[in-house]
Amino acid sequence: MDKRRNLVRRKRRKQRNIKKLFIFLAAITVLSAVTLCLTDKRGSADEFSMSYVNAEEIPQFLQFAYYDKEEWQERLGAEFTGRLTYQKLEKLLELLDIEEYVTYEAEKPNKQVKRDIWNEVYEQIAELLDFGGRVEKQKLLVLRGQEDLLYTQAGTFSYAGEGLKVYQSYEAYIMEDKLLGIAAKLEGELSVENVYVTSMSDTLNFLFEHEAYEVPLEAEGEIKDTVCDVWFEEGEITRIEKKEDMIEGRLLTLDDEQIEIDGYGRIERAMKLPVYQIYGDCMQKDLSDIVIGNMNISYIVADKCVSAILLREPPEIKNVRVLLLNDNQGITRDDVCVSSQGDYKVTCQKKEQSFAAQTVLKASEFLEEKPEKSMKIEPVDENGTLYLCTENGESVSLPYAGSLEIRKYDEGYAVVSVLSLEQYLYGVVPSEMPSNYPQEALKAQAVCARSYASIQMMKGAYAKYGAHMDDSVNFQVYNKQERDENTTKAVDDTCGLVLSKEGEVLEAYYYSTSFGHSGSYESWNLENNGEYDYLTGTWLKDEEADLDLSDESVFSEYIKNTDENCYDSFAKFFRWRAELDLTDLSDVVKEKINARKSAQPGSIKITVSSGKKKKNGDAKSTASIGNLSSIAIGERNSCGGVKKLTLTFKRGSVEIMDEYSMRIVLGPAVKRIVWLDGSEGSEISVLPSSYFTLEAGEEGKYVLYGGGYGHGIGMSQNGAKGMAEKGYSCEEILGKFYVQTELLDVYSANQK
Numbered sequence: 001m002d003k004r005r006n007l008v009r010r011k012r013r014k015q016r017n018i019k020k021l022f023i024f025l026a027a028i029t030v031l032s033a034v035t036l037c038l039t040d041k042r043g044s045a046d047e048f049s050m051s052y053v054n055a056e057e058i059p060q061f062l063q064f065a066y067y068d069k070e071e072w073q074e075r076l077g078a079e080f081t082g083r084l085t086y087q088k089l090e091k092l093l094e095l096l097d098i099e100e101y102v103t104y105e106a107e108k109p110n111k112q113v114k115r116d117i118w119n120e121v122y123e124q125i126a127e128l129l130d131f132g133g134r135v136e137k138q139k140l141l142v143l144r145g146q147e148d149l150l151y152t153q154a155g156t157f158s159y160a161g162e163g164l165k166v167y168q169s170y171e172a173y174i175m176e177d178k179l180l181g182i183a184a185k186l187e188g189e190l191s192v193e194n195v196y197v198t199s200m201s202d203t204l205n206f207l208f209e210h211e212a213y214e215v216p217l218e219a220e221g222e223i224k225d226t227v228c229d230v231w232f233e234e235g236e237i238t239r240i241e242k243k244e245d246m247i248e249g250r251l252l253t254l255d256d257e258q259i260e261i262d263g264y265g266r267i268e269r270a271m272k273l274p275v276y277q278i279y280g281d282c283m284q285k286d287l288s289d290i291v292i293g294n295m296n297i298s299y300i301v302a303d304k305c306v307s308a309i310l311l312r313e314p315p316e317i318k319n320v321r322v323l324l325l326n327d328n329q330g331i332t333r334d335d336v337c338v339s340s341q342g343d344y345k346v347t348c349q350k351k352e353q354s355f356a357a358q359t360v361l362k363a364s365e366f367l368e369e370k371p372e373k374s375m376k377i378e379p380v381d382e383n384g385t386l387y388l389c390t391e392n393g394e395s396v397s398l399p400y401a402g403s404l405e406i407r408k409y410d411e412g413y414a415v416v417s418v419l420s421l422e423q424y425l426y427g428v429v430p431s432e433m434p435s436n437y438p439q440e441a442l443k444a445q446a447v448c449a450r451s452y453a454s455i456q457m458m459k460g461a462y463a464k465y466g467a468h469m470d471d472s473v474n475f476q477v478y479n480k481q482e483r484d485e486n487t488t489k490a491v492d493d494t495c496g497l498v499l500s501k502e503g504e505v506l507e508a509y510y511y512s513t514s515f516g517h518s519g520s521y522e523s524w525n526l527e528n529n530g531e532y533d534y535l536t537g538t539w540l541k542d543e544e545a546d547l548d549l550s551d552e553s554v555f556s557e558y559i560k561n562t563d564e565n566c567y568d569s570f571a572k573f574f575r576w577r578a579e580l581d582l583t584d585l586s587d588v589v590k591e592k593i594n595a596r597k598s599a600q601p602g603s604i605k606i607t608v609s610s611g612k613k614k615k616n617g618d619a620k621s622t623a624s625i626g627n628l629s630s631i632a633i634g635e636r637n638s639c640g641g642v643k644k645l646t647l648t649f650k651r652g653s654v655e656i657m658d659e660y661s662m663r664i665v666l667g668p669a670v671k672r673i674v675w676l677d678g679s680e681g682s683e684i685s686v687l688p689s690s691y692f693t694l695e696a697g698e699e700g701k702y703v704l705y706g707g708g709y710g711h712g713i714g715m716s717q718n719g720a721k722g723m724a725e726k727g728y729s730c731e732e733i734l735g736k737f738y739v740q741t742e743l744l745d746v747y748s749a750n751q752k
Helices: 002-038 041-045 055-061 069-076 086-096 115-129 363-367 421-432 439-459 485-493 552-559 586-599 659-669 717-725 730-737 746-751
Strands: 135-146 149-152 155-158 169-175 178-185 190-200 203-208 211-216 226-233 236-243 246-254 258-261 265-269 275-277 283-285 296-302 305-311 319-323 337-339 344-348 351-355 374-379 403-409 412-420 497-501 576-581 604-610 628-636 642-649 652-656 670-675 692-696 701-706 742-745
Touching: 055 069, 055 178, 069 086, 086 115, 115 178, 135 178, 135 190, 135 211, 190 305, 203 226, 203 283, 226 305, 319 421, 363 374, 363 403, 412 421, 421 439, 421 485, 439 485, 439 497, 439 717, 439 730, 552 628, 552 692, 552 701, 576 659, 586 604, 586 628, 586 642, 586 652, 586 659, 628 692, 642 659, 652 659, 659 670, 717 730, 742 746
Parallel strands: 265 305, 275 305
Antiparallel strands: 135 149, 135 169, 149 155, 155 178, 169 178, 190 203, 190 226, 203 211, 226 236, 246 258, 246 296, 258 265, 275 283, 296 305, 319 412, 344 351, 344 374, 374 403, 403 412, 497 742, 576 670, 576 701, 604 652, 628 642, 642 652, 692 701
């Protein structure tokens, strides 16, 4: 009976609403101007209230459900203004189609809905429609409002509402970086944690979340140049708590839960860990600005947890930290054995233990009882070396200069080689360029390698493992070839020199061989705001050709011939011819596409078709795209590289816009490749370059005419050899490949 009664009531209510709608429409027809003037003037003029809710707040509250704020504003209509009434609330629930699932005590239609009632209703709406559980309730202390952003102690949120007071605390509904709405005004204290106080007088000046604040203060005493928690209540500072416990040391590793400090081991860290630069201009920095192992740092510690980091001096470009990958190019190993031709020592925390020459140290046995889970191994003789070995002492690596660090993780042991930048280059240059190349080419390679390493030291890609980079082609190949007097001399002759522009060190990309012209940043599908202007591409010969390489027919004619005037035309990779067979490779190709889509989402566009009708948008995977039917070059960039490769499938298409993704996707389809010197290869995993044209043959088969080996951006190593053989100097070689750059002594620059 109750259910039937409710249905009857609902039906009558809808009938009344329809009747009201007809009356309303008639009124608009006769008195449209008057109606516009009388539309809930009282509500539209109302300011933000903690007692009641404005209807204009609702679109922001509902951003988690179906539509964004603007779409909700459109769907709710222009009449959804003023105070939220029970009539408007009912309309909202009907629009959401959840009126029968949300309970509240109904009032007169025109009665205003109090904020606490709305909160109860809203939380029911969220429970029903927030399928991802993204809406959270959180306490926020308002620090600043700027345009459509609200700065709080918990972070910065987009928020277009008004009426919130600075330094007042509120309970709010948030979703990721959006503040959806205010639930209540809070009483009592709320703190801003780990701010850096720069000065205190009649105002408290501090840094927090990359913003500077100046808050009125009535207090005695002086606090400055220290980390504090600042407590607020009702818009005023009520207390300041200084954090004075501090330790110092070099940061060795960093992850989301712990940091490792030289001499202290691993320590828990705050989830939000601010970094303050207190030398020169005082400012807040990011964790990524810390150069692992190359900065003396102060750490603010509270409750056995690092809560803030103080940078007291600029980073040194001094020691390189290289992660030594295992035989399968993975990060960790089941165990590690180390030895040396001379005496060596092991340090755990600050305790040292000595070992005689050729003694084998097994990591699992040494670290088994050590809670620190890390150790440092270094030769007693500063010119001594270490090497990885078997349990029997048989060497399985070339000697490593400097020291080795071994850390134990749940997944195994990681090994890091720590040595000076110049010593590192002694192991990189012969691994990256043949030592019998001309000295000026080797010097150019040394400058490029030093520049690249300096940049990687700043990035710290392997901070979790205490390293800047690894020893593979992912970065620079290190210690895979014996050191040679020619390459060592090239490093010494260019000691400290890096490629720079306007005083900034540049990432000096290099590759094996060009096709006659170097590439530009365009091949990586990058937006250029000026930082890649030095990578614009150039002809690799004395007299530049007047050819439009973006024109398909022009490029095709050029690539099918050998241009012997080019500096690297002697190399076997200068020209190649690849035979592709896509038959039965749909699944493999789609697997590669999905992997690259995950890694470079902006460079892969997947369009799925349904019959004659295409679905809008970019699909996340190739799951429903069908079998591969053809490939085609969609667009070519100004340097000749394929800018857009189109793969057509039975139910859609894929566009690939970066060179490496193209090479990865097409690589498995290569059945035979013939190099310039007539030698052949087969079943390569990555296409040599993205500088190719293609011709279709039988169904699923193509012939690619291409040139070059590698990404093609920056310096061609074989091009550098050719230039050196023609008498060009190191400086001239670098100037050819990197426009408007200059050489900078990184060690002198570091001391300024």
